[in-house]
Amino acid sequence: MTRTAAARADIAPFYVMEVMRAAELAEASGAEVLHLEVGQPCTPAPAGVIAAAHRGLDHDVLGYTTAAGIEPLRRRIARHYADWYGVDVDPDAVMLTVGASGAFVAAFMAAFDPGDRVVVPSPGYPCYRNALVALGIDVVDVTTTIETRFQPTVEMLDALGPVDGLVLGSPSNPTGTMLDARRMADIVEWCRRHDVWFVSDEIYHGITYGDAAPTARQFDVDAIVVNSLSKYFSMTGWRLGWLVMPDSLRDAVTRIGQNLTIAAPTLSQLGAIAAFDCHEECQANVVRYARNRQLLLDGLPRAGLDRLAPADGAFYIWAQTDHLLPDSQELCGRWLDEIGVAATPGIDFDPQNGHRFVRFSFAGAQADVAQAVVRLRDWTP
Ligand SMILES: Cc1ncc(COP(=O)(O)O)c(C=O)c1O
Numbered sequence: 001m002t003r004t005a006a007a008r009a010d011i012a013p014f015y016v017m018e019v020m021r022a023a024e025l026a027e028a029s030g031a032e033v034l035h036l037e038v039g040q041p042c043t044p045a046p047a048g049v050i051a052a053a054h055r056g057l058d059h060d061v062l063g064y065t066t067a068a069g070i071e072p073l074r075r076r077i078a079r080h081y082a083d084w085y086g087v088d089v090d091p092d093a094v095m096l097t098v099g100a101s102g103a104f105v106a107a108f109m110a111a112f113d114p115g116d117r118v119v120v121p122s123p124g125y126p127c128y129r130n131a132l133v134a135l136g137i138d139v140v141d142v143t144t145t146i147e148t149r150f151q152p153t154v155e156m157l158d159a160l161g162p163v164d165g166l167v168l169g170s171p172s173n174p175t176g177t178m179l180d181a182r183r184m185a186d187i188v189e190w191c192r193r194h195d196v197w198f199v200s201d202e203i204y205h206g207i208t209y210g211d212a213a214p215t216a217r218q219f220d221v222d223a224i225v226v227n228s229l230s231k232y233f234s235m236t237g238w239r240l241g242w243l244v245m246p247d248s249l250r251d252a253v254t255r256i257g258q259n260l261t262i263a264a265p266t267l268s269q270l271g272a273i274a275a276f277d278c279h280e281e282c283q284a285n286v287v288r289y290a291r292n293r294q295l296l297l298d299g300l301p302r303a304g305l306d307r308l309a310p311a312d313g314a315f316y317i318w319a320q321t322d323h324l325l326p327d328s329q330e331l332c333g334r335w336l337d338e339i340g341v342a343a344t345p346g347i348d349f350d351p352q353n354g355h356r357f358v359r360f361s362f363a364g365a366q367a368d369v370a371q372a373v374v375r376l377r378d379w380t381p
Contacts, residue, residue, distance in 0.1 A: 011130040015348040019332065023342040034372040036360045037332075037342040039173065039316070041234040043285055046278030049235065049271040056270035065266050067257035069096025069242075073273050077242055080276050084205075085215050093245050095253060096264040100203045100228035100241040104131050104167075106260065107224050107243060110252035111165060111197045112137045118165035121152050123174055123318065123350035123357070125201065128167045137165075143352065150175040150309055150318065151183065154190045166191055169201035171213060171313030174349040174359040178312035181214040188219040199224045203241075206232030207286055208313035209293060222246040229268070231314070232282050233275045238268040289315045292362035292369040299373025300360070315363040318346070322356035324381050331381075332358060339375040 019037045027033050044050065056062065068074060074091040081089040097103040104127065112118060114136030120128050122143050129139050140160055144150045150172060157166070168187070170179040179187065191198040200216035200223050216223035228241035241264075245253050257263070275282075296317050300308060307320035325331040328345040335341040344361070346354030362369050 008134045008136065011133050012126065012348075012351075014126060014130075016344050019342060019344050022333075022336060026336055026340065026342075031340050033336070033340045033342050034368040034375070035342050035364050036362065036369065036372055037344045038363060039344075039361050040236045040363060041231065041285060042364050043234045045235045045238060045271065046233065046275060046281040048274035048278045048281075049233070049238075052274040053267055053271035056267050060266070060270060062266045065096075065263040065269060067254050067261075067263055068092070068094070069264055070266075070269050070273075073269050076273055076276050081215070081217065081244070083276075084212070085218055087215065087217050089217065089244055093247070093250065095243045095245060095257060096269055097241045097243055097257070098261055098264050099230060099239045100201065100226050101127060101131075102239075102261060102264070103226040103228070103241045103243045104128065104199070104201075105135075106253050106256045107199055107226065107245075107249075108132060108135055108137065109256045109260075110249050111199070111224065116164040117162070118167060119152070119157065119160060119163050120167050121150075121172075122352060123150060123172075123346065123354060124167075125169055125173045126348045128169075128201075132167075141352075143350075146307075146309060149177040149312075151177055151179050152187070153183075154186050157187070157190055163194075163196055165197040165199060167199040167201065169203070171204040171208060173204070173314055174316050174344070174346065174357075175309040175318040176311035176314045176316045177309050177318075178208065178211075178213055180211065181218070184214045184216060185219045188216055188223060192220055192222065197224060198222075199226060201226045203228045203231055204314040206282065207289060207315060209290055210312060213313060217244055222248070224249065229272050229275055232286070233272075233278070234282065234285060235268070235272070235275070238265070238271065240264055240268040240272055288366060289362060292364070292366055293317070295366070295369045295373060296360055296362055299370075299377065303373065303376035303379070305376070315361055317360045317362065319358050319360060320356055321358045327355050328358045329355065334381075335376070335379065339379050341372045341375055
């Protein structure tokens with residue numbers, strides 16, 4: 001057989017997975033590793049979700065659901081928009097997906113044609129770019145800096161020429177920075193005026209340390225909103241996310257969903273109905289993240305890392321590191337080998353400038369974060 005993989009599969013790997021693998025190998029050879037590389041909660045799903053899933057296992061056939069997902073969950077998610085944002089969402093506009101990851105693929109396929117130009121910020125979550133490229137969609141980079149809180153402005157968007165879409169995460173992975181309501185409204189309005197699909201990744205909503213994050217849906221019923229049970233609800237492995245679709249995309253997204261995945265996992269959907277009544281447990285996790293965040297904000301400057309993005313939300317701190325070593329991949333390798341601290345080099349999130357940055361995740365145990373800042377303080381390049 002001489003056939004090889006299709007050209008569309010020639011996309012960048014998700015390097016963070018390689019960092020996790022290196023940390024695992026170090027642990028297997030006896031090192032005690034402090035995990036500040038892992039971008040997921042270290043807690044299980046809320047107890048109410050687990051109980052609901054047990055009931056599902058015992059009593060439900062667990063067949064396919066419709067492509068959009070079970071109605072009680074879509075209704076519960078619609079109510080969540082009223083509860084959190086004061087926004088009216090029709091349950092029929094909600095579609096359950098295989099994580100936010102599945103929501104992106106469905107939304108991108110429904111909204112964009114090959115050759116369309118879609119704006120993606122750098123630094124940003126790498127799978128936006130890689131999924132778009134795999135679908136033959138042209139990625140238009142917009143480089144952001146700390147001066148605009150690592151989020152684009154309408155002036156930056158104006159400079160890009162005609163585009164068909166914009167994908168933004170707020171709070172962002174890897175920077176943790178957020179668009180406030182005024183800036184979100186400006187961007188949504190810019191998209192509407194220029195007939196550009198706005199895909200708003202709201203996966204870190206609920207995990208914020210000051211003001212709550214606004215949803216794009218507050219400002220425009222035509223925004224494509226992506227969210228997930230993975231982060232605030234601590235359910236990464238349940239692989240459940242959702243889309244709030246504009247009316248004009250509902251049929252297209254549904255057809256894509258029917259054909260690509262049939263439906264999101266049924267057991268996860270049954271469990272997830274309970275998630276939206278488990279805020280006490282979810283909030284307790286946010287309190288732990290807030291403590292960890294403070295440990296890093298206090299401790300990193302003592303380790304010479306004082307060029308930090310404002311961590312408005314999510315569980316990440318984006319730190320400039322090129323004054324320690326020019327290449328953050330080498331820096332992270334040395335931290336792992338010499339002091340057992342695993343962190344993620346920025347190259348995943350920003351192909352151009354990422355080598356000058358490191359992402360610290362503070363989703364893990366408080367003791368690990370506290371110990372990591374001590375080890376980093378005592379380390380010399
Ligand atoms: C910004 C962002 N969007 C989407 C995802 C994918 O999440 P899911 O587990 O819902 O597929 C992640 C995962 O880390 C993320 O950080």
